[in-house]
Amino acid sequence: MNKLFTYIAASLFLVACKTTKFTPGVPSLKNPKQVVAKIYESTGDDQMIWIKASGKYEMDGDKQGFKADIRIIRDSLIWIELSDPIVGIKAGRGLILKDSVAFINRIENNYMAGSMEYFSKKLETHLEFDLIQNLLLGEPIREIDVTEKMQLELLEQAYALYYFPKNDELFKFTQPNYYFEIEPTNFKLTKQEAVDGGHKISANYANYKEVNNSFYPGELSATLAFENIIKLELQYSSVKNVDELRVPFKISSKYKRIE
Numbered sequence: 001m002n003k004l005f006t007y008i009a010a011s012l013f014l015v016a017c018k019t020t021k022f023t024p025g026v027p028s029l030k031n032p033k034q035v036v037a038k039i040y041e042s043t044g045d046d047q048m049i050w051i052k053a054s055g056k057y058e059m060d061g062d063k064q065g066f067k068a069d070i071r072i073i074r075d076s077l078i079w080i081e082l083s084d085p086i087v088g089i090k091a092g093r094g095l096i097l098k099d100s101v102a103f104i105n106r107i108e109n110n111y112m113a114g115s116m117e118y119f120s121k122k123l124e125t126h127l128e129f130d131l132i133q134n135l136l137l138g139e140p141i142r143e144i145d146v147t148e149k150m151q152l153e154l155l156e157q158a159y160a161l162y163y164f165p166k167n168d169e170l171f172k173f174t175q176p177n178y179y180f181e182i183e184p185t186n187f188k189l190t191k192q193e194a195v196d197g198g199h200k201i202s203a204n205y206a207n208y209k210e211v212n213n214s215f216y217p218g219e220l221s222a223t224l225a226f227e228n229i230i231k232l233e234l235q236y237s238s239v240k241n242v243d244e245l246r247v248p249f250k251i252s253s254k255y256k257r258i259e
Helices: 002-011 032-041 116-123 129-137
Strands: 048-059 062-073 077-083 090-097 100-105 110-115 149-154 159-164 177-182 189-196 199-206 209-211 214-216 219-225 229-241
Touching (some): 032 149, 032 159, 032 177, 062 129, 090 129, 110 116, 129 219, 209 229
Antiparallel strands (some): 062 077, 149 159, 159 177, 199 219, 209 214
16 A cells, blocks of 8 residues: 555546547648647636546556546646545545645555655656646647747648757756647647657547537546656546535644655
């Protein structure tokens, strides 16, 4: 259970909703700026998103399955509760803010808390609030600046967009390369990758669902490859846009802080 608790953070970079079957479109736009504009037009502006999902992750040879209750207040916080996928016992609860993270291990009565940088070092990976949020929502992990160098390729049933920013906050080692595959009907991402030297982030999305005129992925498969390699798979069972979200988070005095 210690491993499960330690890896909760990794699993985060981890409606009544209807699955929309898209007829594969044919890419026709030739200007990459037009495609980028369409990507952001298709991005929902919902401020509160409630996701229920099941999934599994792998790290250091350890594999775990889980059920997750994920609540996002856009650009503010991510709240998550993980439970056993079979018996439903609530194992842990986490809160991610723009600059800090805290996790409670309900099974072993302890907790961890610290800066985003602290958890990145602890997990030997790279974590940022925007990275985690956008991976979960199927949105570009880095804002695409149309004044930077781009290249567009028309595949048979998708746009392939290559993006080469000069200055990058996510990767700071070499010239980073970003790659996006975009569905030409709804302009949602089916794939995104970011590569910088030996470091790589990749994500694949499938089965987008319509929720109050916004679209969210039904499946996510992601890998963060830095000093450590973390793999995550999520199947979204429900996604809701709500007007209010409860995000209860209190660390009991009986819980011991661990490093």
